Amino acid sequence: MVDTALKRGRNAVVLSLHIPEPEGRPGDPADFSKIKLPEPGEVRRPPIEVEPAEIRDLAFTLIRVLDREGRAVGPWDPRLPAETLRQGLRHMVLTRAYDDRMYRAQRQGKTSFYMKCTGEEAVAIAAAQALEFDDMCFPTYRQQGLLVARGYALVDMMHQVYSNARDPLKGRQLPIMYSSRQFGFFSISGNLGTQYGQAVGWAMASAYKGDSRIAAAWIGEGATAEGDFHNALTFASVYRAPVILNIVNNQYAISAFHGIAGGQRSTFASRGIGYGLPALRVDGNDYLAVYAATAWAAERARSNLGATVIELYTYRAEGHSTSDDPSRYRPQEERERWPLGDPINRLKQHLIAIGAWSEAQHKALEAECAEAVRAALKEAESVGTLGQSRPSAKEMFEDVYKEMPWHLRRQRQEAGV
Amino acid sequence: MPTMNMIQALNSALDVKLNDDPNVLIFGEDVGYFGGVFRVTEGLQKKYGATRCFDAPIAEGGIVAAAIGMGAYGLRPVVEIQFADYIYPAYDQLVSEAARLRYRSAGDFTAPLTVRSPYGGGIFGGQTHSQSVEALFTHVAGLKTVIPSTPYDAKGLLIAAIEDDDPVIFLEPKRIYNGPFDGHHERPVQPWSKHPASEVPEGRYTVPLGQAAVVREGADVTVLAYGTMVHVALASAAEAGVDAEVIDLRTLIPLDIETVQASVKKTGRCVIVHEATRTSGFGAELSALVQEHCFFHLEAPIERVTGWDTPYPHAFEWDYFPGPARVIAALRRVMEG
């Protein structure tokens, strides 16, 4: 049939345009049955010198360390001291408390905009702990956990969110678009994907200088569709740049499910394969797995073996931002049904399982973090919230150039500031 | 006649065209099931099916490239770029490809696409949700650039843009999606329903591209504006007590030079207002054209009131936005000059 149809110059069927559809919409049950999960501990851990072509399968599986009972199993267990784990837990709890409080502040009209990373805390925090403090991070707006883990002052983050007189970015940036060279946190761009290739360039510079520092970048699965993502992978591969290219697959890009970014036909980790890069696919809600994968990629980069792609498989538990309402486009109970759980609960469970933590300690930690946020907020609000306090309006004209050209000086005069 | 805000009017235009023409289809980030982050495509996927209105990957260059290919095939794609601030990855496709396809193929291939994008400030969107990008497109031979300022015009201009055989950049002033804004941010928000141009017919009509509208007649000074700044200009003229003629350009390219010229020859004075940065902004082109066409009628230097030549700074929304105080000052200066 097909043959004769083709002989006559016709198609076997009438062409039709394919539009991807998610498993469910509001009102439907949450359906994650298509997600195939290997057992924790099942995936092998190759030596860092491995040829990328030999580990292509690692782009299609899922590296998991924590099992259902909270035990760490298999070759990817990073065997971290309990103190490191407790620190990781604290950073995650603090980040979540900070997010909750600042989200509320936006709702109270104290700022214009906010974005949480709820459910994705391990992605940034385990990575921050696996990297060296002076490695350079090129984050998106959902890796505030990097700053928290590196010890950046919460109150300075709040000043930025409030665009107040103490805002380190002088009122110029949208809330949450932090920047701190000192803390190895590259200036966040509102334009998706742009920072990915810049991380590669930073890493190339480090290699050029014979330095020991590496770079790490993060991008959402949605933004991997941008040309900048593919440019970054090409450069990273060609120049064997010492960079870790993280893809945070939290299933959604605002309202668009991962299939709109091409997630139904292949994994996001597998994007690396075509560029000859080693690619790992990791349970992003498993703190230990994220830590171990980051450490593996960092060791490769530091051994001059080049870049690694890591897909962090996770779930955006809340809305995209304060401007979003996910109940309009996805099944309500997805969050509870997410098969990989919550990163904080899972690390807590592990610490308890190894006898290094207790419910009572956890309660105390939550109270301590809430208090830290409350104290920082009090200080930030004593300076002022958006509109109550702001940097000098002169700042509007500074830093456009290193030296202000005549036309800007004239405009500043005209503005009367 | 129904009353619509600008979002509803744009939605109605898309509805009309999807209904009339099977070659029209819509895609862009979040425009399908969700109906767009500003709700402009709400309900259209449900009504016309997923192949007529669907989500696109986050790849503005890919969106426009696909639209050009579809246009070359014979479709009339209408694509949404979620914010004008995110149009830059599509710039090569627009400038090197869409704009020149007709020319370089001697009319053999064309790109009749419409690129819709919310633009402009006044919403505390910071530097990546506030930009006015029009001059980046008016500078390019082969592209038309359209900016409505009312629901009625928005619908009529969008239908005209979709029916136009050339690529059209259709910039939507997002600050006035839900109501006109005269720049007095301290006053309560006005809904469109109180504005006469919120009466929008249900069916098809067009507001032709290339025609400006005199939205206020006056004898003493011509104010050239578009988008949100039309409303700021009207309020400023009233408050300054100046008998200003306010022209809403509506289409920047091709520009309605006759209307501009007739007005400035009558008033002898001209103030140009836009939100975009000043240097090489569209006001520079307007100023040169007025000078070329009306030099002997001018009684005062042409004034430009614009955004400052800086990125749009979050904390300084109203210091940056060229509001009534600055427009009134310019009106007074030209009247004294």
Ligand SMILES: Cc1ncc(C[n+]2csc(CCOP(=O)(O)OP(=O)(O)O)c2C)c(N)n1
């Ligand atoms: C170039 C560009 N296009 C569009 C946008 C608008 N936008 C902001 S966030 C977002 C979704 C991003 O999704 P994803 O990359 O998956 O990251 P997530 O928000 O899920 O962390 C979009 C479309 C943008 N900021 N930049």
